Amino acid sequence: MNSENTHKFDYQAMLDWAIACLQSAGASAEVARTTAYYLLEGDMLGYRTHGLVRLYDNMRWLRDGKSRTEGEVTVVSDRPAIACWDAGFLPGPYVMPKAIQVAIDKAKQCGTGTMLLRRSQHVASLAAYLSLATEQQLLISVMASSPGQRAVTAHGGKQAVFSPNPFAIGVPTSSQALIFDISLSMTAAGKVRQAKANGQRLPYAALVTADGEWSDDPHTFFAENASAIAPLGGAQLGYKGYGLTLFSEIWSMALSLHGRQAGADDGDANSVWIQVIDPAAIGDYAAFQAVTDELLQAALNSAAIDPPVRLPGQQSHAHKQRQLRHGVEFSDAILRVLQRCADDRQLPLPAER
Amino acid sequence: MNSENTHKFDYQAMLDWAIACLQSAGASAEVARTTAYYLLEGDMLGYRTHGLVRLYDNMRWLRDGKSRTEGEVTVVSDRPAIACWDAGFLPGPYVMPKAIQVAIDKAKQCGTGTMLLRRSQHVASLAAYLSLATEQQLLISVMASSPGQRAVTAHGGKQAVFSPNPFAIGVPTSSQALIFDISLSMTAAGKVRQAKANGQRLPYAALVTADGEWSDDPHTFFAENASAIAPLGGAQLGYKGYGLTLFSEIWSMALSLHGRQAGADDGDANSVWIQVIDPAAIGDYAAFQAVTDELLQAALNSAAIDPPVRLPGQQSHAHKQRQLRHGVEFSDAILRVLQRCADDRQLPLPAER
Numbered sequence: 001m002n003s004e005n006t007h008k009f010d011y012q013a014m015l016d017w018a019i020a021c022l023q024s025a026g027a028s029a030e031v032a033r034t035t036a037y038y039l040l041e042g043d044m045l046g047y048r049t050h051g052l053v054r055l056y057d058n059m060r061w062l063r064d065g066k067s068r069t070e071g072e073v074t075v076v077s078d079r080p081a082i083a084c085w086d087a088g089f090l091p092g093p094y095v096m097p098k099a100i101q102v103a104i105d106k107a108k109q110c111g112t113g114t115m116l117l118r119r120s121q122h123v124a125s126l127a128a129y130l131s132l133a134t135e136q137q138l139l140i141s142v143m144a145s146s147p148g149q150r151a152v153t154a155h156g157g158k159q160a161v162f163s164p165n166p167f168a169i170g171v172p173t174s175s176q177a178l179i180f181d182i183s184l185s186m187t188a189a190g191k192v193r194q195a196k197a198n199g200q201r202l203p204y205a206a207l208v209t210a211d212g213e214w215s216d217d218p219h220t221f222f223a224e225n226a227s228a229i230a231p232l233g234g235a236q237l238g239y240k241g242y243g244l245t246l247f248s249e250i251w252s253m254a255l256s257l258h259g260r261q262a263g264a265d266d267g268d269a270n271s272v273w274i275q276v277i278d279p280a281a282i283g284d285y286a287a288f289q290a291v292t293d294e295l296l297q298a299a300l301n302s303a304a305i306d307p308p309v310r311l312p313g314q315q316s317h318a319h320k321q322r323q324l325r326h327g328v329e330f331s332d333a334i335l336r337v338l339q340r341c342a343d344d345r346q347l348p349l350p351a352e353r
Numbered sequence: 354m355n356s357e358n359t360h361k362f363d364y365q366a367m368l369d370w371a372i373a374c375l376q377s378a379g380a381s382a383e384v385a386r387t388t389a390y391y392l393l394e395g396d397m398l399g400y401r402t403h404g405l406v407r408l409y410d411n412m413r414w415l416r417d418g419k420s421r422t423e424g425e426v427t428v429v430s431d432r433p434a435i436a437c438w439d440a441g442f443l444p445g446p447y448v449m450p451k452a453i454q455v456a457i458d459k460a461k462q463c464g465t466g467t468m469l470l471r472r473s474q475h476v477a478s479l480a481a482y483l484s485l486a487t488e489q490q491l492l493i494s495v496m497a498s499s500p501g502q503r504a505v506t507a508h509g510g511k512q513a514v515f516s517p518n519p520f521a522i523g524v525p526t527s528s529q530a531l532i533f534d535i536s537l538s539m540t541a542a543g544k545v546r547q548a549k550a551n552g553q554r555l556p557y558a559a560l561v562t563a564d565g566e567w568s569d570d571p572h573t574f575f576a577e578n579a580s581a582i583a584p585l586g587g588a589q590l591g592y593k594g595y596g597l598t599l600f601s602e603i604w605s606m607a608l609s610l611h612g613r614q615a616g617a618d619d620g621d622a623n624s625v626w627i628q629v630i631d632p633a634a635i636g637d638y639a640a641f642q643a644v645t646d647e648l649l650q651a652a653l654n655s656a657a658i659d660p661p662v663r664l665p666g667q668q669s670h671a672h673k674q675r676q677l678r679h680g681v682e683f684s685d686a687i688l689r690v691l692q693r694c695a696d697d698r699q700l701p702l703p704a705e706r
Contacts, residue, residue, distance in 0.1 A: 076635065076636060077634065077635045077636055079463060079464035079634045079635075080433060080434065080462075080463045080464065081433065081434035081463035081464045081465045082463070082464030082465050082630075082634055082635065084635045084636070109433075110432060110433045110434035110435070110463055111432035111433065111434045111435030111467070112434045112435050112465060112467050112628075114464070114465050114630075116635065139603070139604075139608075141600070153655065154652040154655055154657075154662040155662070156657050156658055156659075156660070156661075156662050156663070157652070157655040157656065157657050157658070157662045158655075158656050158657060158658050159655040159656040159657075161651050161652050161655045162652075167597075169596070169600050169603075171599075171603055171607075178599065178603075180596035180599070180600070182592075182593045182596060184593075186590070203589065204589050208658070210656075212657075212658035212659070232585065232586060232590065232593055233585060233586075236556065236557050237539070237585065239535075239665070240535045240585055242652075242665070243522070243533035243535060243665045244597075246524075246531065246533070246648065246649075246652070246665065247494070247522050247533070249648050250492070250522075250524055250531075250645055250648060251492075251630075253644055253648065254524075254632070254641050254644040254645040254648065255492075255630065255632060255635055255641065256635070257635065257636045257637070257640040257641060257644060258644070259643070259644035259647050259648060260647060260648065260651065261647055262644075275465075277435075277467075277604075277608065279607070279608060281430065281432045281435055282429065282430045282432075282435065282437045282469065282608055282609070282610065283429060283430055283437070283610045284610070287610040288607050288608065288610060290612070291606055291607040291610060291611070291612035291615075292603055292607040294612045294613060294614055295599070295602050295603060295606065295607065295612060295613065296599075298514050298613065299507040299510070299514050299515075299595075299599070302506065302507055302510045302511075302512040302514045303510065303511050303512040303563075304507075304509050304510050304511060304512075305509055305510070305511050305561070305565035306509075306565070307509070308509075309507040309508070309509050309510045310509070312592070312595070312596045312599065
């Protein structure tokens with residue numbers, strides 16, 4: 001958090017406050033509970049750009065009618081191993097756990113279970129949902145895209161075509177679950193916003209300007225002839241990130257039959273691909289776990305440049321344990337957003353610890 | 354092909370010759386036909402490091418008993434949407450089309466169909482198999498790993514832990530299918546071999562030496578204290594390629610219940626994840642195609658640095674059309690391998706065109 005101060009709050013007090021804010025903005029009790037919980041879970045796991053910093057937007061969407069305050073999804077189709085829902089702009093953190101539960105049920109029945117969502121309001125941090133599957137000894141992969149957003153170029157392009165799509169997997173192990181959640185581009189839009197807000201350059205040239213130059217200046221991303229984020233791999237290997245981005249756009253948007261033309265006015269809403277796999281459908285769960293543990297141990301034990309090799313999610317688990325014990329941490333910048341929510345709803349923030 | 358000569362052969366004559374070589378090495382007619390066809394298809398699509406250059410190895414494995422010359426797979430498990438086979442070292446190009454056909458049948462029944470293979474002898478180019486699904490208006494994704502090989506580091510590591518795992522997708526469109534086939538590391542082992550054979554450096558520093566230095570020298574990869582390939586993303590974003598590599602290793606190896614300890618002596622044999630998806634299970638196929646076409650057109654039409662943006666697979670289709678018309682092309686280096694096969698089997702190569 002750089003030279004900023006860190007503000008600590010009791011986890012339960014912060015959760016209760018966020019629920020109250022969302023209810024005050026019109027959300028049903030259940031919508032408020034799930035939205036507050038999964039936003040805060042993003043902070044707990046260290047995904048600060050996709051945590052409670054999004055609370056103000058979520059409240060605004062509820063008040064403006066861009067998020068539904070309650071209601072049901074529309075089932076577009078339902079087959080034994082796959083189903084598609086139109087969420088009709090229900091909040092993402094309310095729809096995602098329901099969709100994952102159906103994917104879990106399908107996986108237990110068929111071996112794999114796949115759910116497609118269209119018009120889910122913004123789902124925030126994919127990492128926050130993975131434990132729903134991993135705690136039941138199931139594997140999960142999730143991809144999301146935003147039909148109404150363009151921020152990422154094709155490889156060799158200098159014009160935004162795609163959204164900065166997250167890709168996440170969760171894998172149960174004999175100890176902590178493996179949690180992996182990345183954007184398939186050189187950086188995420190939230191990180192560009194964060195760098196601009198902090199008056200910093202990006203740590204590397206992740207942007208391509210309208211003139212076709214590579215840049216690490218976040219201001220170019222918000223300029224009139226805006227720069228765009230390059231796909232993972234950069235100037236030399238960007239064809240890999242480009243193909244992976246097409247993978248995420250086709251699997252989430254084309255399979256849910258709702259593309260960038262139909263979704264041009266969807267704002268921040270997401271199309272989502274969710275797949276759960278039951279290793280017990282293939283054989284003995286212990287045999288699956290033994291191979292997974294062996295693969296992860298080999299990585300952990302391998303000779304490292306400096307510092308030692310870590311597992312994906314290892315830091316997230318440490319963030320969560322620390323914050324459960326010592327309080328949820330927010331930077332000055334995020335606290336300003338939370339204070340704005342408090343002022344807006346006339347619901348004072350909990351006391352700092 | 355640099356300053357090398359290009360040698361052209363009639364497609365059918367080259368296929369017949371490769372089939373004869375494999376039969377002479379002990380393969381059944383069907384094993385020989387499929388192995389020759391899919392190796393040659395790698396060349397047709399431009400995947401030269403995974404084409405007929407592998408014919409000599411395939412013949413050697415058949416003669417040495419490392420590949421079975423005929424026979425059946427063992428079904429490990431079979432559920433409605435997923436099955437796992439132990440291929441018992443049947444040649445990959447013989448097993449892969451059979452497995453994809455089962456995945457297709459499952460997808461048509463359940464919406465998705467997943468196949469796991471363990472102990473498939475080397476599958477060569479994943480791209481070569483994708484049209485089996487795309488020609489039936491189905492999507493396909495494939496990942497492979499090699500339990501007996503270590504060539505890729507963890508992020509921050511300087512020791513080989515993983516294999517250089519390919520990831521491929523095929524998507525039907527209203528014109529040519531999208532074909533995407535990459536390694537999830539900074540480069541593939543075949544490309545390092547090729548650079549060394551051609552006396553060239555790699556185009557960028559893709560290797561980490563035992564001293565923890567980045568290198569573009571292919572000789573370090575074959576030295577005593579060998580360098581290893583870094584995961585996609587390099588020094589700054591390698592945690593992304595590291596997680597994607599773990600994804601491919603867990604989805605292919607752990608789910609097929611056969612890891613690096615059990616497979617330590619598997620040589621080049623692969624563990625494979627195959628998944629086929631039927632868009633018609635979700636809704637109108639035309640609606641799926643419309644969104645896919647729209648996404649691809651947006652990329653094609655976007656402003657480019659120079660030259661224009663291409664689609665994954667666009668070059669592969671052009672390679673195949675050209676070679677069908679004017680003959681299959683081989684470099685001097687690959688021709689030397691083919692001549693070695695011809696000498697070994699006393700089966701003269703077809704005449705050059």
